[in-house]
Amino acid sequence: TKKAGETALLSGELRLPGRLVWNEDRTVRVFPQLGGRVLRILAEIGAPVKAGQALATLASPDFGQAQAEARKAQADLTLARKALERNRELLDAGVIARKDWEQSEADAARAQAEADRTARRMAVLGGDGDGSYSLKSPLAGVVVERNLNPGQEFRPDQPGAPLFVVTDPTGLWIQLDATEADLARLKPGGKFALEAKQYPGERFAGTIRHVADFVDPNSRTVKVRGEVPNA
Numbered sequence: 001t002k003k004a005g006e007t008a009l010l011s012g013e014l015r016l017p018g019r020l021v022w023n024e025d026r027t028v029r030v031f032p033q034l035g036g037r038v039l040r041i042l043a044e045i046g047a048p049v050k051a052g053q054a055l056a057t058l059a060s061p062d063f064g065q066a067q068a069e070a071r072k073a074q075a076d077l078t079l080a081r082k083a084l085e086r087n088r089e090l091l092d093a094g095v096i097a098r099k100d101w102e103q104s105e106a107d108a109a110r111a112q113a114e115a116d117r118t119a120r121r122m123a124v125l126g127g128d129g130d131g132s133y134s135l136k137s138p139l140a141g142v143v144v145e146r147n148l149n150p151g152q153e154f155r156p157d158q159p160g161a162p163l164f165v166v167t168d169p170t171g172l173w174i175q176l177d178a179t180e181a182d183l184a185r186l187k188p189g190g191k192f193a194l195e196a197k198q199y200p201g202e203r204f205a206g207t208i209r210h211v212a213d214f215v216d217p218n219s220r221t222v223k224v225r226g227e228v229p230n231a
Helices: 061-092 098-125 180-185
Strands: 004-008 015-022 027-030 036-041 054-059 132-136 141-146 164-167 171-178 191-196 204-211 222-229
Touching (some): 061 098
Antiparallel strands (some): 004 191, 141 164, 171 222
């Protein structure tokens, strides 16, 4: 993402300016889902991480509320199940009407749905009994950007950069600006060679993955995206 280069098609003399960026299909930007404060940073720039690995530990009153909601939902589910079982016995004994039994079924279903919802939310957040929770990486890769410090306060709705950027750097995208006259020689699946100023005399093979079907009104160019293995 900090590099620039040029491409030259293997089959001709066409040369196009381009820039290397992270492969967005293998990149994730991690934003906080709750407001709070940074307790510990567990991953630095350049560190490899696994999917689900904690990047930072955060303290959040909002997380405590989410925990309370999950506990209440589980307690309500337990009560609803007991009421359902009790009404089943009463229905079999002819003590209550079927509509009362059906109401208890509906109550149990709603309680189950709420318990499932809060459980899924807690699973996404991760957390401990002390009210802290972990900001986790959704994919395996390398931490390439970090925008937080210990003690920093944040809100999920505040604008700004993501707290972490994690990517799989084994493959990069290259973005090219072509003209309409170049399009006959730029087709998805076509091969090209990349030359970068940082590596004079070397060429890196790549493949064209996408060619835009319209002309950018600002630059008057057609956007082309290629993919390059990043050995």
